[in-house]
Amino acid sequence: MLAACVVFLVVASAQTQVTALLNLDRETEEPSLSLDGKTLAFVWCKPDYSCGIYTRPFAGGPVTLFAGKDGHEGSAYSPRWSPDGNMVAFNRFYSHWETHLFTRNASGGEERDLGNVCLGQASWSPDSRFLLTSRETKPEDCRPTLYSAITGQRIRQLAQTGDSATFSPDGRTLAYADGKTLKLLHLDTEYRPTGPAAILVRDPNVIREVLWTLDGKQIIYQAMGDVYRIAAHPGARPQAIPAPSDQLAISQLLTDGSALATETTQIGALWRADLSSTPPKIETVTNPVCTPGAPDCSPDGKTRAFITTRTGKSGIWLANPDGTNERPLVKSIPGFTTGWKGDGVPNLVGWSPDGRWIAFTVFPAHGNADLRSYLYVVPSFGGVLRRLAKEAYALYNASWSRDSKSLYGEQGWSSHDQSHGVESPIMRVDVADGEMTPLGADGIWPLMSSDGKYLYFFDRFRKLSRIPISGGSEERFWDQGNFDSTCAIGSRYLYLFQEPPRDSPDQVRGIVRFDPESKTATTLAEIPFRPRFAYLSPDERYLYFGQQEDPKQRVVLVNGLF
Numbered sequence: 356m357l358a359a360c361v362v363f364l365v366v367a368s369a370q371t372q373v374t375a376l377l378n379l380d381r382e383t384e385e386p387s388l389s390l391d392g393k394t395l396a397f398v399w400c401k402p403d404y405s406c407g408i409y410t411r412p413f414a415g416g417p418v419t420l421f422a423g424k425d426g427h428e429g430s431a432y433s434p435r436w437s438p439d440g441n442m443v444a445f446n447r448f449y450s451h452w453e454t455h456l457f458t459r460n461a462s463g464g465e466e467r468d469l470g471n472v473c474l475g476q477a478s479w480s481p482d483s484r485f486l487l488t489s490r491e492t493k494p495e496d497c498r499p500t501l502y503s504a505i506t507g508q509r510i511r512q513l514a515q516t517g518d519s520a521t522f523s524p525d526g527r528t529l530a531y532a533d534g535k536t537l538k539l540l541h542l543d544t545e546y547r548p549t550g551p552a553a554i555l556v557r558d559p560n561v562i563r564e565v566l567w568t569l570d571g572k573q574i575i576y577q578a579m580g581d582v583y584r585i586a587a588h589p590g591a592r593p594q595a596i597p598a599p600s601d602q603l604a605i606s607q608l609l610t611d612g613s614a615l616a617t618e619t620t621q622i623g624a625l626w627r628a629d630l631s632s633t634p635p636k637i638e639t640v641t642n643p644v645c646t647p648g649a650p651d652c653s654p655d656g657k658t659r660a661f662i663t664t665r666t667g668k669s670g671i672w673l674a675n676p677d678g679t680n681e682r683p684l685v686k687s688i689p690g691f692t693t694g695w696k697g698d699g700v701p702n703l704v705g706w707s708p709d710g711r712w713i714a715f716t717v718f719p720a721h722g723n724a725d726l727r728s729y730l731y732v733v734p735s736f737g738g739v740l741r742r743l744a745k746e747a748y749a750l751y752n753a754s755w756s757r758d759s760k761s762l763y764g765e766q767g768w769s770s771h772d773q774s775h776g777v778e779s780p781i782m783r784v785d786v787a788d789g790e791m792t793p794l795g796a797d798g799i800w801p802l803m804s805s806d807g808k809y810l811y812f813f814d815r816f817r818k819l820s821r822i823p824i825s826g827g828s829e830e831r832f833w834d835q836g837n838f839d840s841t842c843a844i845g846s847r848y849l850y851l852f853q854e855p856p857r858d859s860p861d862q863v864r865g866i867v868r869f870d871p872e873s874k875t876a877t878t879l880a881e882i883p884f885r886p887r888f889a890y891l892s893p894d895e896r897y898l899y900f901g902q903q904e905d906p907k908q909r910v911v912l913v914n915g916l917f
Contacts (some may be wrong), residue, residue: 371597371913371914371915371916372913372914372915373603373616373618373911373912373913374911374912374913374914375909375910375911376395376615376910376911376912377397377399377411377909377910379399379401379418380401380402381399381400381401381402381907382399382400382907382908382909383397383398383399383400383617383908383909383910384397384398384400384432384617384908384909384910385397385398385432385433385434385476385606385617385910386606386607386615386616386617386910387434387435387436387443387606387607387615388413388436388607388609388615389436389440389461390436390438390439390440391440392413392609392610393412393413393414394410394411394412394413394436394440394461395410395411395412395413395910396408396409396410396421396434396436396443397409397410397411397434397910398431398432398433398434399418405423405424406430406431406432407420407421407422407423407424407430407431408420408421408422408423408431408432408434408443408445409421421434421443421459422434422443422445422457422459422466425447425466427449428449429447429448429449429455430447430448431445431446431447431457432445432446432447432448433445433446433476433477435476435477435478435479436461436479437461437479437483437504438479438481438482438483439483440461441460441461441483442458442459442460442461442483442504443458443459443461444456444457444458444477444479444486444504445457445458445459446472446474446476446477448474453471454471454472454473454474454491455468455469455470455471455472456468456469456470456472456477456486456488456502457469458486458504458507467507468507469486469488469502469507469509470490470509471490471491472488472489472490472491473488473489473490473491473497473518474518475488475489475497475518475519475520475563476488476519476606478520478521478522479504479522480504480522480526480546481522481524481525481526482526483504484503484504484505485501485502485503485504485510485546486501486502486503486504487499487500487501487502487513487520487521487522487529488500488502488520489517489518489519489520489531490509490512496516497516497517497518498512498514498515498516498517499512499513499514499517499518499520499529499531500512500513501513501546510546511547513529513540513542513546513548514529514531514533514538514540514548514552516533516534517531517532517533517538518531518532518533518563519531519532519562519563519564519565520532520565521565521566521567522567523567523571523587524567524569524570524571525571526542526546527541527542527543527544528540528541528542528571528587529541529542530555530565530567530574530587531565532561532562532563532565532576534561534562535557535558535559535560535561535562535578536554536555536556536557536558536562537554537555537556537558537562537565537574537576537585538552538553538554538555539552539553539555539587539589540552540553553589554589555574555585555587555589555591556576556583556585556593558578558593559578559690560578560579560581561578561579562576562577562578563576563577563578564576564577564604564605564606566605566607566608567587567608568584568608568917569608569610571587572586572587573585573586573587574587575596575605575608575917576593577604577605580602580603580664581595581664581668582595582596582603582605582916583595583596584596584917595668596916596917597664597916602618602619602620602906603616603617603618603619603911603913604616604617604618604619605913605916608917612914612917613912613913613914613916614912614913614916614917615910615911615912615913616910616911616912616913617908617909617910617911618908618909618911619906619907619908620906620907620908620909623887623901623902624639624901624902625639625640625899625900625901625902626638626639626640626882626886626899626900626901626902627640627897627898627899627900628866628879628880628897628898628900629896629897630879630895630896630897630898631896634879634880635866635879635880635898637880637882640899645657645658645659645676646890646892646897646899647892647893648890648891648892648893648899649705649890649899650703650704650705650706650888650890651703651705652676652706653706653710653735654706654708654709654710655710656676657675657676658673658674658675658676658735659673659674659675659676660672660673660684660703660706660713660735661673661674661703662701662702662703668686668687668688669687669688669699669700669701670683670684670685670686670687670688671683671684671685671688671701671703671713671715671733672684673735684713684733684735684737685715685733685740688700688701688717689717689729689731689740689742690717691719691727699717699718699719699729700717700718700719701715701716701717701718702715702716702717702718703715704716704730704753704754704755704762705754705755706735706755707735707755707759707786708755708756708757708758708759709758709759710735711734711735711736711759712732712733712734712735712759712786713732713733713734713735714730714731714732714753714755714762715730715731715733716728716729716730716731716750716751716753717729717731726748726749726767726768726769726770727748727749727769728749728750728751728767729742729749729750730742730743730744730747730750730753730762730764730784731743732762732786741789742789743762743784743785743786743789744764744782744784744789744790744791745789746791747766747767747782747791748766748767748768748769748772749766749767749768750764750765750766750767750782750784751764751765751766751767751779751799752764752765752799752800752801753784754801754802754803755803756783756803756807757803757805757806757807758807759786760785760786760787761783761784761785761786762783762784762786763781763782763783763784763794763801763802763803763810764781764782764784764801765779765780765781765782765798765799765800765801765812766779766780766781766782766791767779778797779797779798779799779815780793780794780796780797781793781794781796781797781798781801781810781812781822782794794810794822794824795822795826795829796812796820796822796829797814797815798812798813798814798815798820799812799813799814799815799840800812800813800840800842802842802844803824803844804821804844805844805845805846806846807824808823808824808825809821809822809823809824810822810824811842811844811849811871813838813840817837817838817839817840817854818831818833818834818835819831819832819833819838819849819851819869820832821871832869832871832874833869833874833876837853837854838851838852838853838854838867839851839852839853839854839864839885839886841885841886841887841888841889841900842889843889843890843891843898843899843900844891845891845895846895847870848868848869848870849868849869849871850866850867850868850869850889850891850898851866851867851869851876852864852865852866852867852882852885852886852889852900853865853866853867853876853878861883862883862884862885863881863882863883864881864882864883864884864885864886865878865879865880865881866878866879866880866881866882866898867879882900882902884902886900886901886902887900887901887902888900888901889901
């Protein structure tokens with residue numbers, strides 16, 4: 356919900372190319388290529404929601420089921436080819452929250468169950484005789500352990516704690532993640548530790564997806580979506596690798612320098628409704644211009660702002676509307692120094708109407724348990740960041756005043772603070788001094804009227820109201836509570852989206868023109884999806900709105916990343 360009235364753009368580096376490898380319906384993930392480069396194994400969840408491991412010639416061809424659900428309804432995932440190409444290791448997840456490691460001959464036959472393991476993938480020894488994975492001795496207790504690929508027997512435990520363990524190409528060193536540390540453990544020719552593990556990296560975030568480069572000199576790892584490279588010796592410093600997306604999970608490095616990965620994408624589209632026609636003509640905008648009014652576009656339409664992770668850290672960049680003349684504005688997004696500490700996830704609020712400022716919010720990267728949201732402004736021509744409303748635990752769904760002197764948002768509270776109940780006071784935040792002033796109303800998604808006299812908002816039951824900016828009583832407009840919170844405000848009308856009935860099986864929504872003076876609502880057209888943001892063109896002829904599907908996963912080939 357927090358992104359419903361903003362645009363979040365992630366732009367890929369010009370040097371990095373991400374290519375989808377499989378043209379299959381629904382989702383594909385966790386690719387593994389045989390060492391001879393001929394056969395790709397991957398997980399495919401089909402449109403009927405059945406999932407399994409499939410294989411296909413890497414160059415293209417028919418798709419073949421390798422491992423579906425077993426007799427205990429265990430779903431197969433994380434396939435990994437043995438170096439000699441004769442076997443495939445994979446995991447099965449069961450409804451009683453157990454994961455087991457399996458092996459099977461690549462040509463078919465019986466599966467061998469090696470027992471209960473943690474969720475991470477397995478790693479083959481270079482000679483294909485052993486498998487390395489983390490055995491789960493009790494919930495969330497993972498211990499890197501060696502198994503015989505021939506007999507399936509557990510050979511020995513290699514470390515007390517850790518996951519995402521992987522052999523170096525020569526089999527003499529083990530790299531693994533232990534929470535927020537990356538460790539190295541040297542092994543003898545029989546895969547026995549020759550001494551204690553050494554800490555190679557301490558990261559603010561949990562480390563995952565640990566991989567060796569093919570020459571065995573460096574390690575690639577990921578932490579909270581960021582990709583890093585580090586030399587495999589104590590004292591080395593990690594180097595951030597510019598990634599095209601923070602939703603890329605790398606699973607295998609290939610001999611030509613490319614990588615196999617799973618990309619989580621949100622396929623979006625920009626639509627517009629021509630309000631000058633009856634009924635409005637609705638069409639997609641294939642090459643959208645930088646329309647004034649869009650949160651990511653300057654008021655004069657000459658500059659676009661976007662969020663990118665191309666440098667390894669989230670930042671805000673500017674570019675011409677056609678994508679040329681890209682340059683950084685905010686090279687690094689501020690993180691959090693109290694409570695949970697670490698990087699923040701940015702969301703664009705948008706340009707101020709006078710074009711002088713760009714506002715954005717920052718959320719904790721580790722999930723919904725931490726509800727903080729900090730509000731920042733930065734001069735659009737470059738300069739020092741300023742955090743506004745510092746006394747607020749959270750400020751959600753900010754929007755600009757027409758005179759560019761203030762921002763309006765809803766104040767949020769810590770989940771541990773029950774003194775405020777479900778209240779979300781609407782606040783005015785002054786840009787000059789960052790101070791907050793309550794408007795005397797509780798609500799969500801505040802937006803100012805075009806004349807600057809009123810602030811429209813919804814209560815928590817989605818009922819539409821407004822309050823005078825100069826002070827006064829709240830005025831209720833619509834009691835049915837069936838409007839989506841996505842909205843656009845014109846000089847006379849509000850354009851809203853009416854939600855389908857709760858018992859409706861589809862997602863059809865009505866585009867509604869609402870007249871606040873007569874309190875009448877007119878349905879102009881219908882769309883078969885939920886919009887994510889909406890705004891009007893300056894002449895109010897066009898209503899623009901975004902379509903964004905739920906995140907989907909797909910197998911991709913990444914070139915130019917390393």
